[in-house]
Amino acid sequence: MNWITNYVRPRINSLFSRREVPENLWRKCDECGSMLFHRELADNLNVCTNCGHHMPITPRERFKTLFDNGVYSEVKVPEPVADPLHFRDQKRYPDRMKAAQRATGEKEAMLIAEGEVGRTPVVSAAQDFSFMGGSMGMYVGNAIIAACERAVKLGRPLVLFSAAGGARMQEGILSLMQMPRTTVAVQMLREAGLPYIVVLTHPTTGGVTASYAMLGDVQIAEPNALICFAGPRVIEQTIREKLPEGFQRAEYLLDHGMLDRVTHRKDMRDELITILRMLMHQPPAVRGDLPPPEPLTPAEPEPRQAEAGDASETAGEKTDRGTG
Amino acid sequence: MNYLDFEKPLAEIEGKAEELRAMARQNSELDIAKEAEALDQKAAGMLRDLYKDLSPWRKCLVARHPDRPHCKDYIDALFSEYTPLAGDRNFADDHAVMGGLARLEDRPVMVIGQEKGHDTKSRIERNFGMARPEGYRKAIRLMEMAHRFGLPVITLVDTPGAYPGKGAEERGQSEAIARATQKCLEIGVPLVSVIIGEGGSGGAVALATANRVAMLEHSVYSVISPEGCASILWKDAEKMREAAEALRLTAQDLRKLGVIDRIIDEPLGGAQRGREETMAAVGAALEAMLGEIEGKAPDKLVSDRQRKFLEMGKKGLAA
Numbered sequence: 001m002n003w004i005t006n007y008v009r010p011r012i013n014s015l016f017s018r019r020e021v022p023e024n025l026w027r028k029c030d031e032c033g034s035m036l037f038h039r040e041l042a043d044n045l046n047v048c049t050n051c052g053h054h055m056p057i058t059p060r061e062r063f064k065t066l067f068d069n070g071v072y073s074e075v076k077v078p079e080p081v082a083d084p085l086h087f088r089d090q091k092r093y094p095d096r097m098k099a100a101q102r103a104t105g106e107k108e109a110m111l112i113a114e115g116e117v118g119r120t121p122v123v124s125a126a127q128d129f130s131f132m133g134g135s136m137g138m139y140v141g142n143a144i145i146a147a148c149e150r151a152v153k154l155g156r157p158l159v160l161f162s163a164a165g166g167a168r169m170q171e172g173i174l175s176l177m178q179m180p181r182t183t184v185a186v187q188m189l190r191e192a193g194l195p196y197i198v199v200l201t202h203p204t205t206g207g208v209t210a211s212y213a214m215l216g217d218v219q220i221a222e223p224n225a226l227i228c229f230a231g232p233r234v235i236e237q238t239i240r241e242k243l244p245e246g247f248q249r250a251e252y253l254l255d256h257g258m259l260d261r262v263t264h265r266k267d268m269r270d271e272l273i274t275i276l277r278m279l280m281h282q283p284p285a286v287r288g289d290l291p292p293p294e295p296l297t298p299a300e301p302e303p304r305q306a307e308a309g310d311a312s313e314t315a316g317e318k319t320d321r322g323t324g
Numbered sequence: 325m326n327y328l329d330f331e332k333p334l335a336e337i338e339g340k341a342e343e344l345r346a347m348a349r350q351n352s353e354l355d356i357a358k359e360a361e362a363l364d365q366k367a368a369g370m371l372r373d374l375y376k377d378l379s380p381w382r383k384c385l386v387a388r389h390p391d392r393p394h395c396k397d398y399i400d401a402l403f404s405e406y407t408p409l410a411g412d413r414n415f416a417d418d419h420a421v422m423g424g425l426a427r428l429e430d431r432p433v434m435v436i437g438q439e440k441g442h443d444t445k446s447r448i449e450r451n452f453g454m455a456r457p458e459g460y461r462k463a464i465r466l467m468e469m470a471h472r473f474g475l476p477v478i479t480l481v482d483t484p485g486a487y488p489g490k491g492a493e494e495r496g497q498s499e500a501i502a503r504a505t506q507k508c509l510e511i512g513v514p515l516v517s518v519i520i521g522e523g524g525s526g527g528a529v530a531l532a533t534a535n536r537v538a539m540l541e542h543s544v545y546s547v548i549s550p551e552g553c554a555s556i557l558w559k560d561a562e563k564m565r566e567a568a569e570a571l572r573l574t575a576q577d578l579r580k581l582g583v584i585d586r587i588i589d590e591p592l593g594g595a596q597r598g599r600e601e602t603m604a605a606v607g608a609a610l611e612a613m614l615g616e617i618e619g620k621a622p623d624k625l626v627s628d629r630q631r632k633f634l635e636m637g638k639k640g641l642a643a
Contacts, residue, residue: 037614084640085572089557138637145634165527167547169557172571173583174640176547179526180533180633185504187630207547209498210486210526215506229498229526230488238488250492258496 029053031224045265050166054202054222054265058104059126060112062161065126066124066269072115074121075145077108080138085172093170100132107133109164111145114150117159118273118285123151126161131202134164136208137171141178149183157195157276162213166206175207182212195279197272200250202261218275220261220268221250227258326596328385334374337367355401378542380568384550386542387482387521391596392583393603394453395422395437395480398520399605402610403435411458415495418459420451420487423466424512428478428584428610436463436531437480440521442476453522454487455498459529463506464500471511476614479517479531484639485524503573508533509630512622518542518588519575520604535629536613537583539575540602541590545583546573571614572641580641585613 026035039047045065046057064070064165087093109131114123126148127134134140144160151158167175189196198216200209201244202225207271210229221227228248236243246252250262273285327335337534347358378386399406403426410417410557422605423436440453447633456616463479470477486497508531517534523545532545537546548556555561576585590607591598 009413081640084637085570086641089566089570141637169548169553169571172547172575173545173578173581174637176525176529177583177633177636179502180509180528181531181636183502183509184630184634187506187509189467207526210530211502211505212502214496214499214502228493229486229501230493234488234494235490239490243490247490258493280559288363312391317402 010304019130027055031054040088052264052280053224055164056129056202057265058130059106059113059128059161061110062126063113063115063124066272067113067115067117067157067287068119072113072124074130075112075114075146075150076140077110077112077143080142082301083170084138084174085116087170087172089170092212096132096170097246104128104131104135104140106131107199109136110140112143112150114156116153117269117276118219120280120282121154121156121275121277122159123154123156123208124161127208129163129165132168133166133176134162134208135166135168136178136182137168138178140164140168141181144182145185148188151194152188152192154192157197157275157280158189159197159199160212160216161199162204163201164204164206164208164213166208174268177210179207179211183215184261186212186215195276199272201225203227206228217279218261219259220271221253221259222265222268223250223251223262227253230248244286326391328382328389329383330385334367334370334452337363337370341367355368359503360590379565380544380571380574381550381565383542383574384522384544384564384568384590386594386596387544388440389594389596391599392521392600393595394442394483395439395520397599397608398480398603399437401407401600402607403433406435409469410462411463414458414461416456416458418451418462419449420453420455420483421459421462423463425475428599428607428614431476433476433478434440434466435478435480437468437481437520438527438531441481451487451533453483454485455483455527456487456489457495459496460486460504461498461533462596464504467504467507467511467515470513470635474513476514476516477511477513477534478610478614478617479534481517481519481523481528481532481545482521483524483527484522486530498526501526504530509633511625512626514614514617514620514625515629516617517611518609519545519584520606524549529565533633534631535617535625535632536585538586538588538606538609538613539584540576540588540595540606541575542594543575545578546571554622558628568619577641582636582639 003131025038027038027041028035028046032051036048036049046055049137063072083093106128109128110125147158186196196216198213198220200213200221203215204227232243232248253259254262277285341360344356344360348354371495377551406424406426408424420438422439426433426435428467438453439449439450441447486501495522515534516536517532519539519595550564551561553567554563575587579587588605595602
């Protein structure tokens, strides 16, 4: 018995054995605890096949199922100043960022895309709860502003999927300032007369709920999503009593008049198409044979050098027509 | 006089000086002038040292000091003909938010602010300055009215945060805050705001999304309380000193970050040691800030305000 057998060998073994068995073949449902096979779960849009619990879904997975044939192009988000406050708690903020980037493969907690949903051109924003709890800092603010500006420029509606613990504390007051900043962005849509639809997913809390996530023309939530300003634990500590079952869940908010609808993830796309087409004064969607959208590719005012976004968007339209 | 924990040594000396004077009053033969003066001088020196370089956490304590002038004090001191307007026309009147018509130097304005209360009874009535959705909806209503009648809006911010309660959540706390922020950004009249004590997160933003924002020298404005931040990031609420440091919640840091426009000096030892002086300084700052924007066209006021917040945060603190 020595240092090598005790420490080094198990480490080496564990390194190799980890490669042999992929960790994420099975996932446990957060609600009912069932073990779900990853492929089956993905096919069911990350909704538990046993209890119907809506588990978090990454922006990329979301966009893949939202846009026609899964085709979309990303909208570029201006980079903010990194670590503006030189924040350090037990770890440095840049280190926490790097860890989150490594774990998710994403740059930040929000992704913006444009494409077509049921032949209706839209801009969409999705928040990534797996990236530092989806927290809202300068980047998320910039992303929402970019999404609104893009939507206004193209005359498209914005569909936003929220998921966040709240503001990003590591950006201090600047994260708080994203509340007015994103509200200004939403104002741009209002002034342009464009629909802004918010889909609240589990969980959406804190400063995010108290700004852009509550300002939609239509407010839809996924079933059982926690949606609140102050979290249940904070409230229990403040009022010192147990909260009722289902408190601050989507259905509870619907009952209290804070939402328009609670919609299952598998029905979400169809519902969005229905609502968006009415708000955009388009004819009803005919499943399987939808007419192409009004502005066809030749309607482009001048043959300019297409931006990165535009290029893939036209590619998307082509694929769409090819298979549609 | 209420003393904060870190002022304890000062309390002792000032107490001794007071005792000495009391003794002298009873016994006119005692000559204490010299001794009392020495104590006074020592106290003054100590006060200067204590407040010379207040740590962020101590600033939080000063910002929460019970003897600081509160919203109602400012309204009484700086405005005339204050006519409170109540209710959100929907559910209730929230006493944590007070507001109404008033005159500032003869000019009619709409003044709105959070009031914490000054004793147990009024603190409970005011819910310690923690507004419920009704409070924000009342503020929205008053801002809308000011907009319609072309009255400048002045907001005085002093809240630990929006109230985290069951009813508040049920009635849409987050929606009320979001709509209040939105209203701040919409109104075509001058909107100026002063953080007079605590600027607690979303509950403060809802009233402070203004053309001009000032902070008193020892007030704080933050996304989360240092205690809350410490318990989440340090997993230990006792680390509030570190959290206060990291959050950059002082007026001085926020000025550097471009989040606020001006700092209003407080008397030595904080607003609680010179209430009249502090309130007069706030009055002068309000006058100056209004002077900068009064007369601008409604559209311009709105677009300036929106651009101000869109461009906020472009630069961080220097390394």
